[in-house]
Amino acid sequence: MSVPAMTHAADLVLTGGAVYTVDAARRWAEAIAVRAGRIASVGTAREVAGLVGPRTRVLELEGRMVLPGFQDAHLHPSTGGLAQLRCKLHDVSDRRSYLELIGRYAQERAELEWIVGGGWSMDAFPGGNPRREDLDAIVPARPVFLTSRDVHSAWVNSRALELAGITRATPDPPDGRIERDEAGESIGTLHEGAMGIVRRLLPVTTQAEWEAGIEAAQAHLHSLGITACQDAKVTTESLTAYRALADRGKLTMRVEGNLSWERDRGEEQLADLVEQRARGSLGRLRIRGAKIFQDGVMENFTAAMLEPYLGTGTRGISMHEAEELRRIVTLLDAEGFQVHVHAIGDRAVRESLDAFEAAQQANGRRDARHHLAHVQVVHHDDVPRFRELGVVANVSPYWAVKSGYIEDLTLPFVSEETARQIYPFGSLVRAGAPLAFGSDWTVSTANPLLEIEVAVTRVSPQDRSAQPFLPEERLDLPTAIAAFTIGSAYVNHLGAETGSIEPGKLADLAVLDRNVFDPGAGPIGNARVVLTLVEGEAVYADTDLTH
Numbered sequence: 177m178s179v180p181a182m183t184h185a186a187d188l189v190l191t192g193g194a195v196y197t198v199d200a201a202r203r204w205a206e207a208i209a210v211r212a213g214r215i216a217s218v219g220t221a222r223e224v225a226g227l228v229g230p231r232t233r234v235l236e237l238e239g240r241m242v243l244p245g246f247q248d249a250h251l252h253p254s255t256g257g258l259a260q261l262r263c264k265l266h267d268v269s270d271r272r273s274y275l276e277l278i279g280r281y282a283q284e285r286a287e288l289e290w291i292v293g294g295g296w297s298m299d300a301f302p303g304g305n306p307r308r309e310d311l312d313a314i315v316p317a318r319p320v321f322l323t324s325r326d327v328h329s330a331w332v333n334s335r336a337l338e339l340a341g342i343t344r345a346t347p348d349p350p351d352g353r354i355e356r357d358e359a360g361e362s363i364g365t366l367h368e369g370a371m372g373i374v375r376r377l378l379p380v381t382t383q384a385e386w387e388a389g390i391e392a393a394q395a396h397l398h399s400l401g402i403t404a405c406q407d408a409k410v411t412t413e414s415l416t417a418y419r420a421l422a423d424r425g426k427l428t429m430r431v432e433g434n435l436s437w438e439r440d441r442g443e444e445q446l447a448d449l450v451e452q453r454a455r456g457s458l459g460r461l462r463i464r465g466a467k468i469f470q471d472g473v474m475e476n477f478t479a480a481m482l483e484p485y486l487g488t489g490t491r492g493i494s495m496h497e498a499e500e501l502r503r504i505v506t507l508l509d510a511e512g513f514q515v516h517v518h519a520i521g522d523r524a525v526r527e528s529l530d531a532f533e534a535a536q537q538a539n540g541r542r543d544a545r546h547h548l549a550h551v552q553v554v555h556h557d558d559v560p561r562f563r564e565l566g567v568v569a570n571v572s573p574y575w576a577v578k579s580g581y582i583e584d585l586t587l588p589f590v591s592e593e594t595a596r597q598i599y600p601f602g603s604l605v606r607a608g609a610p611l612a613f614g615s616d617w618t619v620s621t622a623n624p625l626l627e628i629e630v631a632v633t634r635v636s637p638q639d640r641s642a643q644p645f646l647p648e649e650r651l652d653l654p655t656a657i658a659a660f661t662i663g664s665a666y667v668n669h670l671g672a673e674t675g676s677i678e679p680g681k682l683a684d685l686a687v688l689d690r691n692v693f694d695p696g697a698g699p700i701g702n703a704r705v706v707l708t709l710v711e712g713e714a715v716y717a718d719t720d721l722t723h
């Protein structure tokens with residue numbers, strides 16, 4: 177019996193473009209047909225034209241590029257979205273502009289008891305440490321709490337220190353540091369665990385604020401072509417907000433949420449994580465990850481290093497003793513969690529790989545897709561272990577440039593040998609490591625095209641004439657695009673359904689204004705996303721495209 181042609185007709189056809197499929201079987205095509213949210217056909221314009229029926233929407237791409245929707249394997253949409261709604265410092269980069277923004281925000285928001293926000297850059301301040309006096313001069317009466325762009329430090333004013341009872345006599349917590357002057361008084365910067373002394377006093381975020389924050393983040397990420405992501409930390413509050421949005425059909429982004437292993441709690445928290453996971457997944461929200469912090473960041477000497485930071489005597493902070501980390505990872509692995517470890521320093525990376533190895537020995541090897549986020553310094557002995565253990569290197573490409581973070585706050589404190597092992601993406605790929613990209617937004621831009629540009633050039637788009645940072649670690653463009661699509665889809669457990677443009681997969685797509693492979697296209701980061709589709713539905717459309 178013949179099926180009427182109508183049932184074969186596509187809902188949507190994109191044609192006349194440069195379709196880069198990220199599918200090894202057919203790299204390039206001209207057209208895509210979408211039916212019922214899935215890719216019905218990929219091929220030449222002629223091949224796909226056969227699926228155009230009377231009700232098919234046909235979008236002429238006029239040479240624009242189509243890619244699988246980008247997937248960001250490590251970022252902070254829930255807190256990042258909230259930050260968009262608060263005192264937001266991410267868009268400027270010097271002390272004077274910060275103070276102007278903070279002063280204006282405080283003035284406009286006279287009703288707020290606390291001034292809360294963040295996004296300041298450590299390289300805007302001597303030694304990476306901003307001072308309370310600057311804040312006291314503009315907000316003397318109300319407490320101020322502003323996290324750094326990497327969220328590993330906070331800038332507070334005297335009123336906040338006073339309310340928190342931080343004096344010369346207050347000891348540093350074991351997992352953090354109060355930055356002090358010669359007299360031992362806090363200068364106004366709190367690192368890592370020391371932030372908690374003030375943070376616990378902040379007003380509670382309402383459920384409506386969480387939901388508004390996630391919606392703001394989602395809109396921003398869709399505008400950059402991102403269709404799926406891994407939220408590196410979901411809490412009871414953000415999980416409730418995600419579920420509420422999913423329930424109302426408002427969650428258009430695929431979100432892999434990571435529950436947090438809290439270092440101030442013991443192994444009894446495993447039962448809570450299992451329970452939260454059981455009532456977590458809904459619609460496009462999946463909960464299967466558990467995130468562990470194994471160290472801090474290099475710029476404040478809290479990243480765990482094999483060798484001491486030069487001239488300091490410290491090797492950074494392992495948040496968990498190596499033996500304890502092995503036990504936690506083995507427990508989580510046995511419960512079927514995907515373990516996601518923040519590991520920046522080479523000691524943290526080694527301790528984490530050791531823990532994954534121990535888990536495999538204890539529990540056997542399964543399709544776990546455990547991953548290490550950021551991996552800033554990898555000892556060369558550990559580079560091949562990612563492939564051997566099947567651990568994904570979930571790296572943040574945008575940081576691998578000669579920035580103030582690297583040149584002033586990192587390189588002066590490490591040996592020449594260590595300096596050659598910073599962000600060793602090329603080495604990891606050559607050693608066969610599974611690779612995924614995560615922006616860590618709002619730490620850095622969430623724009624995948626800017627990040628891909630840096631992965632390929634190792635030069636900051638803010639100064640394209642600069643020398644590349646460790647040029648042998650550059651990636652080629654197909655490898656960088658794969659890391660942000662199929663590579664991240666793999667670690668998001670979405671590779672069977674998304675991450676490449678193949679018949680049968682979900683029609684999660686990003687359309688760019690130009691083909692970034694074209695030699696005349698200009699810098700990759702100058703390309704713009706003009707249309708983002710999730711299951712064939714537009715979740716972002718540039719007005720230029722619809723004219």
Ligand SMILES: [Zn+2]
Pocket residue numbers: 250251252408616
């Ligand atoms: Zn992060």
